[in-house]
Structure formats: C-alpha cells, structure tokens
Amino acid sequence: MSMHPFPPADGQPSRPPGPQGPLPGQANPTWMGHVDPQYYRPAPGNAAGPVNAGQGHPLVPPQMRSAAGSTIGTPSPGLLALTIGGGVLAFLSLFLVVPFLLANTGTGGFLVGFVASLVPLSAVLLAVYVIDRWEPEPKRLLLFAFTWGAAVSIAVTLLVQPFFALAFQFADEADFRTYMATIQAPVVEEFAKSLGLLLLLLMARKHFDGPVDGVVFAFTIAGGFAFTENILYFGRAIAESASPASDLAQIFLLRGVMSPFAHAIFTGTTGLIMGFAARRWHSGASVAAFFIGLLPAMFLHNRWNSMGQGFLVEYILVQVPIFVLAIIGIILLRVAENRLTRQRLLEYAAAGWFTPSEVAMLATPGGRRSALNWAGSYNRRPQMKAFVKAATQLAFTRQRILSGRDVQLHQAEERQQLHNILALRAAVAG
Known part of the structure; x- marks a missing residue:
C-alpha cells in the first residue's frame, strides 16, 4: 500500500518559508529562549535535497535506517x-x-x-x-x-x-x-x-x-x-x-x-x-x-x-489560587516552548529537512496527537513517537547553538540528530 509519509495538519497552512528562510529578526518568537543576533546562524542544509510532501524517505543510506531510534552521544x-x-x-x-x-x-x-x-x-x-x-x-x-x-x-x-x-x-x-x-x-x-x-x-x-x-x-x-x-x-x-x-x-x-x-x-x-x-x-x-x-x-x-486555626479559609483564599497560578504558569511555559520549537523547526524546514506541514504537526499538541493516531492505524505508532521526540530534541539542540552555549559540541550533536531524523522518517514511512 502506498503511504503518504505524514498526515496533513488540520487547519495548518502549508506555505513554505521565504526564499532565504526565517530571518534573525524572527528568531525570537517568545520571551523564552531569546537569541542574541550575534549568535544567530542558518540551519545546515540537507545535502540529499529538500524533503518533498510526497516523498517517503529521501536518499537514506541502509546504515542510517538501522539507526532509527538509537541513542545519540555518550554520557559526559x-x-x-x-x-x-x-x-x-x-x-x-x-x-x-x-x-x-x-x-x-x-x-x-x-x-x-x-x-x-x-x-x-x-x-x-x-x-x-x-x-x-x-x-x-x-x-x-x-x-x-x-x-x-x-x-x-x-x-x-x-x-x-x-x-x-x-x-x-x-x-x-x-x-x-x-x-x-x-x-x-x-x-x-x-x-x-x-x-x-x-x-x-x-x-x-x-x-x-x-x-x-x-x-x-x-x-x-x-x-x-x-x-x-x-x-x-x-x-x-x-x-x-x-x-x-x-x-x-x-x-x-x-x-x-x-x-x-x-x-x-x-x-x-x-x-x-x-x-x-x-x-x-x-x-x-x-x-x-x-x-x-x-x-x-x-x-x-x-x-x-x-496556617493555623484559620487553615481552611486561608487554604481556599490563598493556597488554592497559588496552585491555580502554578498550573497557568506551567501551561504558559509549555505554549512558549511549543512556539520556540515551531520556530526552530521552521528554520530546518527552510534548509530542506522538513516540510511546513510536518513542522505544524511536530510543534503542536494537536498535531502530535493526530500524527500518533494516524501512525497507529498503520501499526507504526512507536516509530512516529520516536520521530516526534527526535524532532523536538533537535529543535532544542539548535536553541543551545543559537544561545552560544558549547556551540561546537552541539553542532556535532546536531549533525548526528539530523542523520537520525532521516532514519526515523524512513521507519515511519516504511
């Protein structure tokens, strides 16, 4: 059976990024993970060529296919x-x-x-x-x-x-x-x-x-x-x-x-x-x-x-609102993190590693759920879950590079993760 490599993201536009990719001015989509322009650099290009929407797995060497889901790096x-x-x-x-x-x-x-x-x-x-x-x-x-x-x-x-x-x-x-x-x-x-x-x-x-x-x-x-x-x-x-x-x-x-x-x-x-x-x-x-x-x-x-004799009153008026604020704060952190993940993956999409619809899928909770459900219908849910996690980790590796932290170390890790992305894509597409 012929399979589209990834499901379309509901309600998400599939417009590609501009011809030069996201500019440094777009590198800070949220207050979290601010990048100084002096550290900004384009994502490395895909030597195998841009990933197309109908492509199953672009030029994946056999040894890379067997690496799908492997752990990258050794403990420091x-x-x-x-x-x-x-x-x-x-x-x-x-x-x-x-x-x-x-x-x-x-x-x-x-x-x-x-x-x-x-x-x-x-x-x-x-x-x-x-x-x-x-x-x-x-x-x-x-x-x-x-x-x-x-x-x-x-x-x-x-x-x-x-x-x-x-x-x-x-x-x-x-x-x-x-x-x-x-x-x-x-x-x-x-x-x-x-x-x-x-x-x-x-x-x-x-x-x-x-x-x-x-x-x-x-x-x-x-x-x-x-x-x-x-x-x-x-x-x-x-x-x-x-x-x-x-x-x-x-x-x-x-x-x-x-x-x-x-x-x-x-x-x-x-x-x-x-x-x-x-x-x-x-x-x-x-x-x-x-x-x-x-x-x-x-x-x-x-x-x-x-809290003493008035415990119940203070619990309701003070502690419960603190708990609610904590939940709201965590939700805001996750939203900001998702926006940051989307921006970093868009930069990889501009370099040919993902399609825009894949980015929409990988960077939103709804897109991830849809992807896992879709892959589950083909008995490939574990492979899709590994792909989503690998893409998220890749986005955070890029964030470390752009923040100027241990750049050479993280660039080496980035190269390995990008190869692993190809292997995981092949595993999902079959």
Missing part, C-alpha cells in the same frame, strides 16, 4: 560523576534516614506510610511526565533528582536542623514548635532540596537549559522529599495515635489529597528561576539564581506552615 564526565556521586550519597543517606523513620513510626507505621505515600507521589510524577513528555530528560537524571529529594535532602535536613534548635532558646515549647515549623523548615528544607538543582545545573548543563527543565527537575526532587516526609507523618499516625485509622485518614486528606503538590510548588519556583538563568549560561549567574530562587520557595513554604 560531569553527567557520569553526577550519577555515581548521587548514587553514593543516596546510599549513605539511607543509613541516617531509614533508622530515623523506623524510630518514629515503627515497622508497621513505616510500611503503611510507605504505601500511602505512593498516592501523592504518583500525582507529582504524573505531572512531571505530562510536562516533560516530548523533550524528556534522561532517566538517570530524573532518578538522581528523585533520590536526592527522597534521601539526600532529608539527610541534610536531619543534620542541619539541630543547629537551628540550638541557635535559639525558647521558654515556651509552643513558640519553639512554631519557630521550627515556620523558620527552620522553610530555610533548611528548601536549601537541601534546591542544592540538588544546583548540582544538576552545574554538572548536567546540557540537559538543564530552560525554565521547563528547571520545573521538571524541581518537581521530581520535591516529589521525592514529600514522599519520605509523608512516610513519617502517615507512619506516626499509626504508631502514636489512639485511633490510628481516623488520624491517618485525616492526615492523608491534608497531605495526600489537599496538598500533594505543596513541596513541588515551593521548589518549583527555585527551578523556574534557575531555568531562566540557564538560558544564559554562566556559573556565577547560576549560583546567584540558586540563592535568589530560594527566596520565593522559602516564603511559600513559610506561608503554608504558618
């Missing part, structure tokens, strides 16, 4: 060090974290708390998947982020918080508890969590190059931290309460249903600010963004922990 020394070092730190942290949890919850409380904590954790990780679906971060980095939050940041908190307890003496225990909840917890916990973000930015900068990446890593770290903290709170409800079932239900409602994203939103503000700093790569700027980003995270954490 920084990424390898981050993975190994993070694993060692997480393992060592367990020797402090696990005994602490067991001492406070008992074995039964620990097991119940562990299972119950999987529910809010699943909600956070689902959000990470949705946000990061089309340009996913390496699994090893997401694993680092999760283990940092679940183990290392907890260990750092346990080691540092006694110094806060000794720094001030309170005659009233209620004042001491208020101090620990509203001052110590926001300062120490947000610092401990965000330290993992700083390591990611400094040692895996290739994969941390924008606000969306910052939010993804921050949500993953915060999800891990909240997971361990929930084990403690849920387990205590079992171990210390005279009516464990009702107390567990009450705490689960508060932490697992009403606020599963609390820590994610706190730390997400730090990740957002650090992500913007990553657009203009500079070590000093990244460290400065780390400290600046801690301020809103600590403030939001403080406001959450400061």
Whole structure:
C-alpha cells in the first residue's frame, strides 16, 4: 500500500518559508529562549535535497535506517560523576534516614506510610511526565533528582536542623514548635532540596537549559522529599495515635489529597528561576539564581506552615489560587516552548529537512496527537513517537547553538540528530 509519509495538519497552512528562510529578526518568537543576533546562524542544509510532501524517505543510506531510534552521544564526565556521586550519597543517606523513620513510626507505621505515600507521589510524577513528555530528560537524571529529594535532602535536613534548635532558646515549647515549623523548615528544607538543582545545573548543563527543565527537575526532587516526609507523618499516625485509622485518614486528606503538590510548588519556583538563568549560561549567574530562587520557595513554604486555626479559609483564599497560578504558569511555559520549537523547526524546514506541514504537526499538541493516531492505524505508532521526540530534541539542540552555549559540541550533536531524523522518517514511512 502506498503511504503518504505524514498526515496533513488540520487547519495548518502549508506555505513554505521565504526564499532565504526565517530571518534573525524572527528568531525570537517568545520571551523564552531569546537569541542574541550575534549568535544567530542558518540551519545546515540537507545535502540529499529538500524533503518533498510526497516523498517517503529521501536518499537514506541502509546504515542510517538501522539507526532509527538509537541513542545519540555518550554520557559526559560531569553527567557520569553526577550519577555515581548521587548514587553514593543516596546510599549513605539511607543509613541516617531509614533508622530515623523506623524510630518514629515503627515497622508497621513505616510500611503503611510507605504505601500511602505512593498516592501523592504518583500525582507529582504524573505531572512531571505530562510536562516533560516530548523533550524528556534522561532517566538517570530524573532518578538522581528523585533520590536526592527522597534521601539526600532529608539527610541534610536531619543534620542541619539541630543547629537551628540550638541557635535559639525558647521558654515556651509552643513558640519553639512554631519557630521550627515556620523558620527552620522553610530555610533548611528548601536549601537541601534546591542544592540538588544546583548540582544538576552545574554538572548536567546540557540537559538543564530552560525554565521547563528547571520545573521538571524541581518537581521530581520535591516529589521525592514529600514522599519520605509523608512516610513519617502517615507512619506516626499509626504508631502514636489512639485511633490510628481516623488520624491517618485525616492526615492523608491534608497531605495526600489537599496538598500533594505543596513541596513541588515551593521548589518549583527555585527551578523556574534557575531555568531562566540557564538560558544564559554562566556559573556565577547560576549560583546567584540558586540563592535568589530560594527566596520565593522559602516564603511559600513559610506561608503554608504558618496556617493555623484559620487553615481552611486561608487554604481556599490563598493556597488554592497559588496552585491555580502554578498550573497557568506551567501551561504558559509549555505554549512558549511549543512556539520556540515551531520556530526552530521552521528554520530546518527552510534548509530542506522538513516540510511546513510536518513542522505544524511536530510543534503542536494537536498535531502530535493526530500524527500518533494516524501512525497507529498503520501499526507504526512507536516509530512516529520516536520521530516526534527526535524532532523536538533537535529543535532544542539548535536553541543551545543559537544561545552560544558549547556551540561546537552541539553542532556535532546536531549533525548526528539530523542523520537520525532521516532514519526515523524512513521507519515511519516504511
């Protein structure tokens, strides 16, 4: 059966770009990913000739066809060090974290708390998947982020918080508890969590190059931290309460249903600010963004922990709007990222690598869904999904080149990705 290589994008014009392609003045379609004109350069041309709308796969060498879906590149020394070092730190942290949890919850409380904590954790990780679906971060980095939050940041908190307890003496225990909840917890916990973000930015900068990446890593770290903290709170409800079932239900409602994203939103503000700093790569700027980003995270954490007798009113009037604003902010980030992806792919289309209708398909959520459904009717959904992801990654590689970051390294990666695009196109077209 003869197949058109890609489905038409509904309602999208198929006008080709101008004879010289997008001009430098068009290189900044959104506020995100601004490109300085001095760094702008045309996309490399397709030596095999422009891709035509009716073409199945243009001049793909056999060895390139077998490369479809392959992983490009090898881990950098920084990424390898981050993975190994993070694993060692997480393992060592367990020797402090696990005994602490067991001492406070008992074995039964620990097991119940562990299972119950999987529910809010699943909600956070689902959000990470949705946000990061089309340009996913390496699994090893997401694993680092999760283990940092679940183990290392907890260990750092346990080691540092006694110094806060000794720094001030309170005659009233209620004042001491208020101090620990509203001052110590926001300062120490947000610092401990965000330290993992700083390591990611400094040692895996290739994969941390924008606000969306910052939010993804921050949500993953915060999800891990909240997971361990929930084990403690849920387990205590079992171990210390005279009516464990009702107390567990009450705490689960508060932490697992009403606020599963609390820590994610706190730390997400730090990740957002650090992500913007990553657009203009500079070590000093990244460290400065780390400290600046801690301020809103600590403030939001403080406001959450400061809610007292008027909890329900403040939750409805303050915390729910903050959550809604977070959702709107993430949607705006994704819209801006889609527009940036479209612009970068249009530049490759001008160089002959894509058709304009393919760009419309690859750079919009609706176009991607239509493409996957269309490919599924020919039993080629996995191949189409790989093609869409590869094109998205290619667009972000070009963004790194145009931002002036490690240009030669990313240009070499760009060449490999372009060859892979041809192979993936062949796999989809059959």
